[in-house]
Amino acid sequence: MKKRKILLKFSKVLVYIIILYVNIYSVKNAMCEIIFSDDFESGNLSKWTYVTGNTSITSNPTYKGKGALSIYYNIPAGGTAHQDCNRFVQVDMKSYNLNHFFVKGYVYLASTPAPTIQRKLYYIFSYPHYSTSGGDPSQQWDVILSCWGETEPKLAIGSNYYSWSDLKIPVYNIATLKYDKWYCLELEVKLNTPPDIKDGLVRVFVDRKLVCERKDIIIRNSSRPLGVVRVGNQIDRNDLNEHYEYRYWDDVSIGTSYMGCDSNSLDNIIVFPNPFEAGVGKSLKISKLTSSSSIRIYSIDGKLVKSFTSNDITNTVDGYTIFWDGRDNNELVSRGVYIIEISDNDRNRKLKKVVVVK
Numbered sequence: 001m002k003k004r005k006i007l008l009k010f011s012k013v014l015v016y017i018i019i020l021y022v023n024i025y026s027v028k029n030a031m032c033e034i035i036f037s038d039d040f041e042s043g044n045l046s047k048w049t050y051v052t053g054n055t056s057i058t059s060n061p062t063y064k065g066k067g068a069l070s071i072y073y074n075i076p077a078g079g080t081a082h083q084d085c086n087r088f089v090q091v092d093m094k095s096y097n098l099n100h101f102f103v104k105g106y107v108y109l110a111s112t113p114a115p116t117i118q119r120k121l122y123y124i125f126s127y128p129h130y131s132t133s134g135g136d137p138s139q140q141w142d143v144i145l146s147c148w149g150e151t152e153p154k155l156a157i158g159s160n161y162y163s164w165s166d167l168k169i170p171v172y173n174i175a176t177l178k179y180d181k182w183y184c185l186e187l188e189v190k191l192n193t194p195p196d197i198k199d200g201l202v203r204v205f206v207d208r209k210l211v212c213e214r215k216d217i218i219i220r221n222s223s224r225p226l227g228v229v230r231v232g233n234q235i236d237r238n239d240l241n242e243h244y245e246y247r248y249w250d251d252v253s254i255g256t257s258y259m260g261c262d263s264n265s266l267d268n269i270i271v272f273p274n275p276f277e278a279g280v281g282k283s284l285k286i287s288k289l290t291s292s293s294s295i296r297i298y299s300i301d302g303k304l305v306k307s308f309t310s311n312d313i314t315n316t317v318d319g320y321t322i323f324w325d326g327r328d329n330n331e332l333v334s335r336g337v338y339i340i341e342i343s344d345n346d347r348n349r350k351l352k353k354v355v356v357v358k
Contacts, residue, residue: 035098036091036229037253037315040067049092055232063106063182063250064291073116073235074244081238088120088232093254094127098226104186104259105231105252111179112245115150119247120233122187126220127227141220143167143202145187153177157187157204157212159219164195166217167202174204174212182250183207184261195221208260229254253315260319266290266342266350275355278326278333284354289313289320292345297324300337326356 038047040062045051058070073085093101103122125142128135142160147153155177158170177183184207192200200219204212231252237243253259268288276284286295295308305328313320326332333356340352 034253034255034259034316035096035101036093037251038069039065039251039315040069040249041065043067045069045089047091048089049228050090052087052089054087055089058248061108061110061182061248063108065250067250068108069231069249069252071232071247071249072244073247075116075235075237075242077242078240081240082236084234084236086234088123088230088234090228090230091254092127092227093229094225094227096226098256100188100190100256101226102186102188102255102257102259103229103253104184104255104261106182106184106250106261107177108182108248108250109147109153109177109179110246110248114241114243115245116235116243117148117150117238118234118236119147119153121145121147121155121185121231123230123233124187124189124226125228125230126222126224129227132228137162139222139224141165141191141222141224143187143189143219144170145185145204146170147177148172153179155185155204155206155211157202157214162221164218164221166198166200167214167219171212171214175206177206186259186261188258189219189226191220191225192218194223205258266293266344266348269342269350269352271340271352271354274353275357276326278335278356278358283323283325285321285323286340286342286352287316287319287321289322289342290344290348291320293320293322294343295322296341298339298341299333300339305333305338332358 040057043057054072056070057067059066062068071087073087075083075085107121122145126140129140130137144158146156148156154173155175156170156172159165159167161168186205188203190201196218198216198218200217202214203210231249270287272285292310294310296304297306299305308322312322335356335358338354338356340354342350
């Protein structure tokens with residue numbers, strides 16, 4: 001009897017330690033914020049500060065859902081070599097005072113009989129900047145994620161030719177993209193301490209894989225934070241021929257920490273915290289879902305306790321997430337073991353277990 005009481009006390013202490021850790025973890029992750037996102041399901045581009053011509057919402061192709069951003073670029077034959085075509089969507093970020101940020105989206109380069117030699121994918125810069133409002137060039141900075149090559153487009157990271165920027169000479173061939181395929185591109189930028197402290201950072205991720213890292217670099221020589229994020233922006237050529245192509249974007253987000261991408265599988269699901277202390281103001285977080293996930297929660301004897309559909313999903317810094325407050329349709333559930341069944345539209349199915357304590 002005495003041993004049982006000691007074990008019971010030890011178990012309670014262990015549970016409280018776990019809960020304390022969870023609370024600390026939650027506070028830490030609360031600092032990670034998705035500041036801007038557009039999944040293009042609204043059917044319009046009203047979230048963007050500025051939109052050029054030849055941009056629209058399309059239903060095919062999409063990475064997921066019913067809508068994606070479509071941008072059409074074309075340069076007619078003749079004229080001069082190195083002519084470009086600038087079309088994009090743009091969001092103003094200067095009010096957020098961001099010096100360390102992440103930009104993520106899904107991109108699809110459509111095959112074309114007349115591909116171009118160069119494409120800007122993300123064009124990120126300070127405000128003011130000569131691209132928008134002029135200003136003193138010596139106080140400006142930018143970071144450009146671009147794609148070079150007609151037959152096998154290859155990613156490059158660089159900037160315009162500011163004499164003080166360590167990105168003025170781009171890094172080429174960091175990854176190869178194929179036509180007619182969706183890729184998740186995430187760019188991390190940590191602006192250096194101005195004017196000349198080499199503590200800046202740039203990382204490029206393709207489908208979660210780190211393909212380029214530039215550390216201990218100078219990106220800016222003034223204190224200007226992130227001003228503008230452009231998606232799309234440009235094609236360029238080096239001949240007099242006609243060039244034209246479509247480019248598509250889906251699920252574009254800007255945040256303060258690494259966001260990662262939808263795996264289109266249920267292999268990485270996280271149930272946290274576990275054990276879960278059900279109570280007022282507490283939630284179980286089921287994350288790393290796919291966008292079409294649905295969830296059923298059963299008691300250990302097989303009774304359906306709670307169900308969720310894809311309409312209940314929230315897009316958080318931890319990916320697609322569903323929160324459970326520990327209730328059935330009315331009351332808090334009893335302590336015990338519960339089975340979480342997760343399924344999606346691709347007929348994938350996973351089972352997870354959670355222990356509810358009080």
